[in-house]
Amino acid sequence: MLPYKNHFEKLELIKSKKIDLVENVKYFLNRIEKEKRLNAFNFVFEEEALQSAEIISDKIISGNHGALAGLVIGIKDVLSIKDKPLTCSSKILRDFKSIYNATVVQKLIAEDAIIIGKTNCDEFAMGSSNENSAFGNVLNPVDETKVPGGSSGGSAAAVAAFLCDAALGTDTGGSIRQPAAFCGIYGLKPTYSRVSRFGLTAFASSFDSIGPFARSIEDISIILKSISGYDKKDSTSSQIEVPDFTKSLNLKSENIRIGIPKEYFSEGLNEEIKKSILELIQNLKNKNISITEVSLPHTEYTIAAYYILTTAEASSNLARYDSVRFGKRSSKIDSLNEMYKNSRSEGLGAEVKRRIMLGTYVLSAGYYDAYYLKAQKVRRLIKEDFDNAFSSVDVILTPTSPSLPFNIGEKSDDPLEMYLSDIFTTSANLAGIPGISIPYAKAKNGLPIGVQLLAKQFDEENLIKATKIIMELAE
Ligand code: GLN
Numbered sequence: 485m486l487p488y489k490n491h492f493e494k495l496e497l498i499k500s501k502k503i504d505l506v507e508n509v510k511y512f513l514n515r516i517e518k519e520k521r522l523n524a525f526n527f528v529f530e531e532e533a534l535q536s537a538e539i540i541s542d543k544i545i546s547g548n549h550g551a552l553a554g555l556v557i558g559i560k561d562v563l564s565i566k567d568k569p570l571t572c573s574s575k576i577l578r579d580f581k582s583i584y585n586a587t588v589v590q591k592l593i594a595e596d597a598i599i600i601g602k603t604n605c606d607e608f609a610m611g612s613s614n615e616n617s618a619f620g621n622v623l624n625p626v627d628e629t630k631v632p633g634g635s636s637g638g639s640a641a642a643v644a645a646f647l648c649d650a651a652l653g654t655d656t657g658g659s660i661r662q663p664a665a666f667c668g669i670y671g672l673k674p675t676y677s678r679v680s681r682f683g684l685t686a687f688a689s690s691f692d693s694i695g696p697f698a699r700s701i702e703d704i705s706i707i708l709k710s711i712s713g714y715d716k717k718d719s720t721s722s723q724i725e726v727p728d729f730t731k732s733l734n735l736k737s738e739n740i741r742i743g744i745p746k747e748y749f750s751e752g753l754n755e756e757i758k759k760s761i762l763e764l765i766q767n768l769k770n771k772n773i774s775i776t777e778v779s780l781p782h783t784e785y786t787i788a789a790y791y792i793l794t795t796a797e798a799s800s801n802l803a804r805y806d807s808v809r810f811g812k813r814s815s816k817i818d819s820l821n822e823m824y825k826n827s828r829s830e831g832l833g834a835e836v837k838r839r840i841m842l843g844t845y846v847l848s849a850g851y852y853d854a855y856y857l858k859a860q861k862v863r864r865l866i867k868e869d870f871d872n873a874f875s876s877v878d879v880i881l882t883p884t885s886p887s888l889p890f891n892i893g894e895k896s897d898d899p900l901e902m903y904l905s906d907i908f909t910t911s912a913n914l915a916g917i918p919g920i921s922i923p924y925a926k927a928k929n930g931l932p933i934g935v936q937l938l939a940k941q942f943d944e945e946n947l948i949k950a951t952k953i954i955m956e957l958a959e
Contacts, residue, residue: 486511486646490702491555494649498544498554505541505554509533512556512600516647522623524642526561527569528601536598543596550595552710555703557592558642558651561602562609563694564683565589572685573617574607576811576831586683587718588652588694588711595710600648604638607833608802609654609687611635612662612905615896616835623892626668626932630889633663636697640667643697650698650707654684656691657790658884658909661921664697665884665934668923670704670951671697675941676916677722680715686801688794689720691913701951704920705729708944724942732948740950742768743778743877748908757883760925760933765881767957778873778880782865783911787903789866790910792846792859798836799843805831838899867915874940879950882908884921884934912938920947924958 487503488494497503513530533556543549559565562572564582566589571577585593592599606616614622614637622637624630625645632641636653640663643651653660655673664671672695679694686692696707712726744765749758769775805811807827814826832840846855873880886907895902912919918941921934935954939946 490700491552491649491706492702494554495544498541501545505544506534506537508554509537509556509598509600512648515645516601519625519645519647522625522628522641522645523604523620524622524638524645524647525558525601526571526573526604526619526638529568529599533598533600540596540598551706552592553596555597555707556600556649557597558601558603558639558648559589559599560605560636560639560651560653562605562654562685563589563652565599565602568602570685571618572608573605573619574832574836575618576805576827578618578812580810584683587680587715589683591711603636603642603651606635606637607836608685608798609635609656609659610798610835610839612658612902613890613895614638614663615892616833618833621892624666624889626930627889629891630931631666631892633666633885633889635659637663639697640664640669640671643667643699644669650696650703652694652711653697655693655695655913656687656794657913658906660695660697661884661909661919661934661936662905664921664923665932666889668932669697669699670701670920670922671695672704672708672920672944672947673912673918674708674712674944675722675918676913677720678712678918678942678944680713680718680721682715682717688797689801690797691794693913701733701948701955702730705733705948722942727945729944729948732945733952735945735949737949737953738773740879740946740953741774741776741877742950743776743873743880745778745780745783745873745880745882747780747783748882752904752907753883753886754888756927757886757888757933761881761883761935764924764935764954764957768953771953771957773953776877778877780869780873780911782862782869785862786866786911786914787907789859789862790906790914791842791903792855793863795839795843796847796856797843799840799847802836802840807831835899863914866911870915870917870938870940878939878943878946880938882936882938884908884936888927888931888933908936917941918944918947920951922951922954924954
């Protein structure tokens with residue numbers, strides 16, 4: 485077991501020489517080896533991690549170090565790390581190496597974090613179970629017969645199984661929050677544009693957000709602070725000032741107003757999850773926290789709008805994997821068209837192909853107005869639902885997922901059933917707002933239950949404050 489609960493404690497222990505950072509990295513490397521069957525990592529950077537540990541250990545002891553000094557972190561394999569493989573867990577990028585660092589990676593390095601490897605995920609971040617990976621599926625460390633959630637399943641499993649201190653994931657429709665809920669840890673999706681997407685392989689560019697997984701809210705806050713901020717290399721990144729999120733934990737939080745969206749407690753929600761969230765709501769009321777019911781009337785259209793818009797964006801973004809500049813070329817290349825067709829047919833997996841076809845269809849001349857344009861309008865209505873709700877409450881509390889972690893293989897033959905796992909998470913990406921999943925409770929069989937909090941754009945502070953209240957109730 486680790487002798488610290490969060491990064492602040494770890495730093496103190498290193499400073500006072502109660503723990504040795506090189507030994508700490510070795511501990512994680514041994515754990516990665518021991519828990520190899522979880523399949524959480526696509527690549528492990530053993531030598532570099534040990535080298536960095538030596539250098540950073542000296543920096544910490546001399547008192548001249550970054551905010552994340554010695555934090556051992558895994559990076560989802562859709563983010564660029566210079567000179568390292570960037571596969572997106574796809575066969576088509578199996579041999580691809582990145583020639584530059586993603587801005588988030590650069591920022592982690594600048595704050596003296598130690599990158600231990602690249603984590604497994606669904607191919608191009610498309611999925612809810614991490615079963616769509618060319619590297620094979622990931623097991624849930626809490627119960628290895630279950631999926632860890634997706635698409636950032638490797639990141640969540642790695643943190644939950646103590647293979648690293650924290651990890652970065654990406655969330656286009658729930659891929660940080662849902663695996664965090666399934667593995668029993670914290671996962672935060674920032675406001676769209678809060679964190680630069682430079683160096684992130686695009687899935688759906690107007691939805692994609694990068695965010696942290698950790699075992700404590702303290703670590704979530706400090707990582708979020710370090711990776712946020714304007715970046716001239718991403719013209720969509722926001723210039724809005726980044727608060728010191730580590731201070732949010734100490735702000736007064738009793739006055740926070742929590743909204744409960746009535747549409748999220750309808751049929752299809754697992755009974756145990758429902759019971760546990762209703763209990764939490766009662767406990768909050770008992771603590772005199774303001775709880776009101778709110779309405780998000782367009783909730784029933786979120787999955788449809790999400791899967792039209794994201795597949796449209798994906799079909800465009802993934803056009804670059806044509807084996808000319810990006811992507812492994814097929815050996816069957818009698819003509820230019822054959823080359824494109826065979827390279828893409830061989831290199832891309834079934835789910836990715838399904839989405840490219842769906843996206844191409846909804847963008848095609850005859851169907852554009854009926855699907856793409858309509859879904860854009862619905863997106864606006866969903867955003868307005870949230871604007872209305874946030875005029876009377878500070879945060880919205882919901883379950884993260886409608887189900888407990890499901891069995892491996894249980895939903896993989898039924899895409900629609902799989903898409904419904906995203907029912908509570910996609911709305912935040914449609915509206916561009918931040919969300920967090922908190923490991924609140926456990927079901928009778930020991931599987932984790934996650935609670936989701938949503939806040940208005942750029943209000944991660946209230947998410948963190950409300951998380952603190954919920955944590956106190958969980959303890
Ligand atoms: N499960 C959702 C999907 O498959 C979300 C993916 C994500 O957030 N990257 O699209």
